[in-house]
Amino acid sequence: MTKTAWVFPGQGSQALGMGTDLLDIPTAKEKFAQAREILGWSVTEICQNEEAKLSQTLYTQPILYVVESILTDLIRERGHQPDLVAGHSLGEYIALYVAGVFDWSAGLHLVKRRAELMDIAVGGxxxxxxxxxxxxxxxxxxxxxxxxxxxxxxxxxxxxxxxxxxxxxxxxxxxxxxxxxLKVSGAFHSHLMATAAAEFQTILDTVEFQPATVPVLSNVEPVATVDATILKQRLSQQITGSVRWREISLQLPVNSIEKVIEIGPGNVLTGLIKRTIPDLILTNVRNAAELPN
Structure with missing residues (x-):
């Protein structure tokens, strides 16, 4: 069997119309409804009609979490599973959800608060x-x-x-x-986000992390682990810490990964991985049409 990693893009990969082709799928429609209850606004309405909001941190991060997690669930319904997961910045939350570290709604509550805090960060x-x-x-x-x-x-x-x-x-x-x-409100992934990170820690402390079902490569420490305590500690450092994606790419062959599937809009991560490790099989699942059989 080909060892496969699933990777999840973060802010900047969003695109108008993303996720709207999933509305015909009953399980996806149900998740969008659940997301509306948690967020207080409609993911699909913004994806269809409101390009300015789609690019605003407050909305972008929860939208990416919802759309990427729905695509991932649909892939898993078809019998596919990863051998390793990783995500770029916000994408790490989908990776942790897929690895069973927290449930879907807990992840969305975390992302909602993260987006709120990062959206009001200014001056960087x-x-x-x-x-x-x-x-x-x-x-x-x-x-x-x-x-x-x-x-x-x-x-x-x-x-x-x-x-x-x-x-x-x-x-x-x-x-x-x-x-x-870059068109961002603050100096993300730097010490200037320390206040936001401290406030975020209060909600992170309320979420119980489970051991991961597959190894996770974290942004701040790209060494694969399934340890719940380590994964939570790494996530708590993520708002102020660097995203070490080049090193994550280098770790893929170290973990015997031969194939990478990027799940979510665009192809940013497969492009970055190709420049670092050119010999891997790289594929994308950006929408319903690209879901595997």
């Missing part, structure tokens, strides 16, 4: 850098206060996060093919 800045000198980047970040490597996505793509002044300093000093400021 993030920027993506493509095709850069990594050694130079690390040196400049080390010598510039209030900026960190927030997302180490692939050998050729990273995101930095911090105060606007510090981020602009790094952008001006590091030679890169492209450097793009």
């Amino acid at each position: 800045m993030m920027a993506a850098l493509m095709n850069f000198d990594r050694e130079q980047l690390e040196t400049v970040i080390a010598n510039t206060p209030n900026v960190v490597l927030a997302n180490d996505n692939s050998p050729a793509q990273v995101v930095i996060s911090g105060t606007p002044e510090a981020v602009k300093t790094v952008m001006s000093q590091v030679k890169a093919k492209r450097a793009i400021p």
